[in-house]
Amino acid sequence: MPLTTKQIEAAKFGVSKERLPDGLGLYVRLYKSGTKTYETRVTCNDKRAWVQIGHFPDMSLKRARQIAGMVQIRIEEGLSLKQVRDALKAGDHSKIEDMVPASPGTVVIESLTFRELAKQWFDQKKLGLRNGKHIQQNWNTLETYIFPYFGDRPVTEVKVGDVIDAIRPIWHDKHETAKRVLGRVKEIFALAKIHEMRPDNPADFPPNTALGAVRKKTVHFGALPFEDIPALWEWLLTANCDEQTRHLVMLMILTAKRSKETRFARWDYFDMGTSIWTTPESLMKMSRLHRVPLSRQASAVLTNMRMLTGDAPFVFYKPKSKSRVICENAACNLLKKFRLGITAHGLRAGFRSWARKQGKYSHDAMEFALAHEQNSLEAAYQREDLIEERAIMMQDWADYVTGGANPLNFSPEESQK
CATH class of the missing domain: 3.30.160.390 (Integrase, DNA-binding domain)
Known part of the structure; x- marks a missing residue:
């Protein structure tokens, strides 16, 4: 500011x-x-x-x-x-x-073109973003959808109609993209207003009035009904696949963790004495530390992975990979072999459906398990993450998925076969 x-x-x-x-x-x-x-x-x-x-x-x-x-x-x-x-x-x-x-x-800096001001905005904006793909999308969408219309015009000369003309071609066909692009343009003109380049914001208008309402379609991640997850587990035990990928999917199922959080897990995130997995803010979607109680079966998966990766810093270590961890598509590709359309994120939906169906776990415990964002009022009053209650829930879930059995232990010699 x-x-x-x-x-x-x-x-x-x-x-x-x-x-x-x-x-x-x-x-x-x-x-x-x-x-x-x-x-x-x-x-x-x-x-x-x-x-x-x-x-x-x-x-x-x-x-x-x-x-x-x-x-x-x-x-x-x-x-x-x-x-x-x-x-x-x-x-x-x-x-x-x-x-x-x-x-x-007279504010001299008014001579800046929209593209020049957008570059100033982008240089500030990217400092608060972590995902490289998301950072580049911020700029690429402006280059594709906005700059051809008024990128080289002075900031002071752009009118509401110019912004509407730029957004209209994608408003209905690429609605989510259009909303994000309009939001970025609005931020850029807000910066112009803050620095007294112009008194108004030509991107600040009711979009549904100017461009028409769009009927929203909710697209869900490909989820596996929770009733079928025990069958997936049985299939995983003998599936012809890389052992790291097998155990990656197993750990994701048992802990309901996201793919990125699991793939980039380091051994020092795990306290096997207390059976708690702590993921730092830097890996979390909501940028908040997240603790997960480990079931007996999840601990067995980690024991197997220790045999595979030894003293490597990451649990799912791949030394030849640029990121040094297992590929982001590994889990999805394996799940597709079991049933087309399943996504790694959909496993979390299966866990949530199961937990709700039991009728004995609190709403907060289920939401903490999935690391979902709380509204500001809930966050103000919720001072703990219900780890003890969630430990019972996660063990119940693991027993349901596995039938109460541990994953088979294997020796380093067997893992090389």
Whole structure:
């Protein structure tokens, strides 16, 4: 979020960060002496450099934003770093802004095109995203659906009708994509509004009114009815497949964990003394630590995997793989051999249906088992993850799936056959 004058006044060296980001390349630098200066970071001749703009509070925050925008634009157009710095030191901004109006109330950075502002937005946005594919989708969808319409037009000239014209071709045929793209465009114009480039947001309109309502179709993951999961387990025991893949699917069934959380599990996530598997926030979809109580059968699966991967850091270690773990499609491909249409995620749906059918486990216990997101009110009052209650539920589930038997133990010699 952009800085405010009060935030800058309250900032202290050694307490706050050395440089406070305002957005769009402007920073406020704090010095031990108490001095506070405006700086912008630029790229000149493929090298990054800091340019000091002025001092706070002698220069207003709004004026610093204007000059930061001018500096970046002029350097991109060919002014040297020395010319810019000399002009700023002399207080002569004419060399910087001679082609840009600087009358009171004019925001110089308005000359940015939508594509240029989108790049600024994307550079900030990707810092908060973890999935590489998702990060690239944010930019690729803008290139495909938005830039051909108004990517090279100044941010100030884009109107509501332009946004509607860009979204309309995909609104009904690719509705989910259209909603996400419209949301990204709305965020970009919100950034323009925050930085006083324009007073409105042309992407902020009721989409169903402008583009028409779309009948939603819920598409469920290919799930296996819970009544058939014991048959899947029996088939897994003797299926002709790689042992790591067999045990990957077994562990996913017994713990109701997602594929990514299971594939990237490390041995130090497991406490076999307490029979608890703890997945860190970095691997979780909701970015919250998740504990799973291990049933007797799940512990047996891990014992077998220890024989297979030995001292490797990952449970499902594949040294020749780029990710160093088993392929993300391994589980799905094996499940398709049992029955077409089943997905790894669908196994979780089978567990949830079984648990609900029993009528003896609390709603919270079932939701914690699946690491589903709670609403804000529930999260405020729920201080524990019901691990003891879930331990009983997960053991009951494992006994149902396996008929109470453990997976067959095997020796390292057998695993190599």
